[in-house]
Amino acid sequence: MTTTDKYIAVFGDTHGHLRLMFQLCRLWQINNGVHLDGILQAGDLGFFPDVTKLDKATKRFARSDPEEFGFANYFRLPQPVRTDELLDRTLNGDPSSLETVRCNVVWCHGNHEDFAALEEVTCGSAFSPVDAFDRLYFLRSGETTDVAGVMIGAIGGAPEAYDVDRNDRSVFGRNVSYRAVQRLRRKSCDILLTHCAPRGIGGESDRFGSNLLRETVQEMQPVFQLYGHHSRPIPQSTIGRTQCVWLNDTNFSKTRDATYNGPLESGCMAIIRWRSEDDNELTVINDEWFRQTTGATWRHY
Numbered sequence: 001m002t003t004t005d006k007y008i009a010v011f012g013d014t015h016g017h018l019r020l021m022f023q024l025c026r027l028w029q030i031n032n033g034v035h036l037d038g039i040l041q042a043g044d045l046g047f048f049p050d051v052t053k054l055d056k057a058t059k060r061f062a063r064s065d066p067e068e069f070g071f072a073n074y075f076r077l078p079q080p081v082r083t084d085e086l087l088d089r090t091l092n093g094d095p096s097s098l099e100t101v102r103c104n105v106v107w108c109h110g111n112h113e114d115f116a117a118l119e120e121v122t123c124g125s126a127f128s129p130v131d132a133f134d135r136l137y138f139l140r141s142g143e144t145t146d147v148a149g150v151m152i153g154a155i156g157g158a159p160e161a162y163d164v165d166r167n168d169r170s171v172f173g174r175n176v177s178y179r180a181v182q183r184l185r186r187k188s189c190d191i192l193l194t195h196c197a198p199r200g201i202g203g204e205s206d207r208f209g210s211n212l213l214r215e216t217v218q219e220m221q222p223v224f225q226l227y228g229h230h231s232r233p234i235p236q237s238t239i240g241r242t243q244c245v246w247l248n249d250t251n252f253s254k255t256r257d258a259t260y261n262g263p264l265e266s267g268c269m270a271i272i273r274w275r276s277e278d279d280n281e282l283t284v285i286n287d288e289w290f291r292q293t294t295g296a297t298w299r300h301y
């Protein structure tokens with residue numbers, strides 16, 4: 001590793017498992033001897049500040065997985081429900097320590113978030129933190145931001161309906177927005193962060209991918225297009241020069257007693273090493289420390 005390389009961690013849907021996401025970042029730093037320069041999260045963050053306003057699917061999952069309440073419990077404004085000493089140390093500890101995660105998270109919206117609360121906390125801005133630590137930066141669909149010298153663009157939401165309304169003015173909501181896509185296409189980015197897959201890159205994207213995203217990637221040709229959302233793995237693929245990479249949920253697999261105490265979901269974390277547009281690589285993490293981290297042990301390291 002050299003100092004001119006930048007390291008950006010990438011996660012798929014977190015659904016509230018934000019403490020786990022930061023713990024994985026901390027463990028990666030300790031095991032690789034370098035601080036991260038950025039963290040990207042591909043939507044379905046689990047932005048539900050009020051646990052009485054969970055959507056139907058989140059309510060169902062939360063019955064067996066209380067970490068789905070992670071945002072309200074540990075991150076919400078103005079005051080989270082609980083404090084967590086490890087999380088506090090990880091985010092606010094000695095900046096020179098590899099145990100401290102210093103960089104911010106940039107995320108796009110998914111299709112399971114509290115959209116009314118998100119609109120309220122961001123006040124319509126293009127780029128804004130949404131949490132009590134000032135670390136979870138929401139990047140609105142159609143907008144770009146610089147992360148460690150790498151330009152990130154965002155398009156949130158699940159695949160649009162086949163007969164998408166091209167007159168709809170909103171950029172915000174459960175589905176990929178035509179207006180947001182049009183807005184982004186006037187800009188350029190190195191990494192396109194989306195919630196769902198472009199259509200036609202294999203697996204369930206052939207039936208359930210987004211046509212608007214496919215057109216966008218074809219036209220913009222970012223180096224990487226990163227996404228989560230889909231529950232079945234979609235193989236890495238390319239559209240022109242763009243490498244399209246699916247990230248699994250940031251969670252543990254269920255054990256036989258139906259608790260989430262198993263190993264980490266494979267493919268839930270990747271690292272992009274970035275030196276330039278022509279010198280970069282994405283690695284899906286499957287190191288020894290990662291394989292040893294389970295739902296029963298993840299807080300013990």
Ligand SMILES: [Fe+2]
Pocket residue numbers: 013044110111112158195229230
């Ligand atoms: Fe989703």
